[in-house]
Amino acid sequence: xxxxxxxxxxxSGTSLRLDSRPYxxxxxxAASCALWVIFHARPILYFELxxxxxxxxxxxxLFSTQFVYLNGLYAFVTLLAVAIFGWLLxxxxxxxxxxxxxxxxxxxxxxxxxxxxxxxxxxxxNGAALxxxxxxxxxxxxxxxxxxxxxxxxxxxxxxAALLLVIPYARPEASWLAGVMGxxxxxxxxxxxxxxxxxxx
Numbered sequence: 687x688x689x690x691x692x693x694x695x696x697x698s699g700t701s702l703r704l705d706s707r708p709y710x711x712x713x714x715x716a717a718s719c720a721l722w723v724i725f726h727a728r729p730i731l732y733f734e735l736x737x738x739x740x741x742x743x744x745x746x747x748l749f750s751t752q753f754v755y756l757n758g759l760y761a762f763v764t765l766l767a768v769a770i771f772g773w774l775l776x777x778x779x780x781x782x783x784x785x786x787x788x789x790x791x792x793x794x795x796x797x798x799x800x801x802x803x804x805x806x807x808x809x810x811x812n813g814a815a816l817x818x819x820x821x822x823x824x825x826x827x828x829x830x831x832x833x834x835x836x837x838x839x840x841x842x843x844x845x846x847a848a849l850l851l852v853i854p855y856a857r858p859e860a861s862w863l864a865g866v867m868g869x870x871x872x873x874x875x876x877x878x879x880x881x882x883x884x885x886x887x
Contacts, residue, residue, distance in 0.1 A: 710781035711772035714788055718753045718765055718811065725754060732756070736859070737796050737808040748800075752792035752811040760857045764815050767846055771818040778822070779879065791817020791871040795864030802863060809859035812850050813868025819847055820872030824880050 725731040735750040755761035768788070776784040788811075795813030800806045823843050829836035847869070854862035 708773045708776045708781075708784075710784040710788075711769060711776050714753075714772060714785075715765055715769055718755070718761070718768075721753045722755060722761060732809075737800060737806055739805050739807075741800055748793040748796045749789055751796055751808050752789070752814050755810045756859050757857050760810055760812075760853055760860055763849060763853065764811050764860075767815040767850060768811060768818060770846070771815070771822045775818055775822040783879070784818070787817050787821045787872060787875055788814045790875065791821075791868035792864070794871045795861065795867040798867045799861045799863045806861070807859055808861040808864050810857075812853055812860045813864040813866075816847060816850050816865050816869040817872030817875075819843060819850070820869045821876035821879070824873060824876030828877075828880060 721731075721735070725735070732754055735747065735754045737747045737751040741747060755764070772784055772788065775787065792811055792814030795817075796806075796808045799808050823838065823840065826836040826838040826840055826843075830840060851862070851865055851869075854860040854865060
């Protein structure tokens with residue numbers, strides 16, 4: 687199926703960098719896997735890195751909690767989503783944007799959960815993964831809304847998003863609020879980049 691001239695203009699500002707390597711995504715995955723091994727060797731580290739209870743000035747936990755997991759299935763699903771959408775976003779936007787979206791979405795979700803709950807429990811990167819997914823999906827969502835051609839599989843994206851959103855019902859350390867806020871941050875950042883590509887919109 688050939689894209690219309692308008693559709694080709696839509697994607698001109700978000701062209702894929704086919705020769706780029708996913709350095710940022712690989713680093714995020716490597717950090718999570720390394721901390722999984724380290725904290726299972728020394729369990730006390732989990733309580734030093736995860737956001738459990740009020741921050742009390744330990745602001746770094748807003749970032750470190752995104753890399754630590756208690757459950758292997760939760761880690762697998764989340765890291766798979768990070769691998770897919772981090773790679774796709776990095777091909778489109780580069781490593782710096784990918785890191786900003788991941789850390790920004792995850793930290794914002796953890797901060798909101800910390801502000802809402804008296805004793806917050808936030809662990810893992812479900813919010814960060816949803817942020818990457820949402821930021822990557824914005825151009826396709828806007829094209830679908832306008833009736834233009836788009837390249838992605840929005841049904842597949844929706845299925846992965848739904849899985850990430852229901853994980854907190856099975857794993858209490860996966861905060862649903864952090865996940866929702868991560869998705870919102872991803873949408874906001876994605877829409878901002880979309881508008882910058884085509885200011886006339």
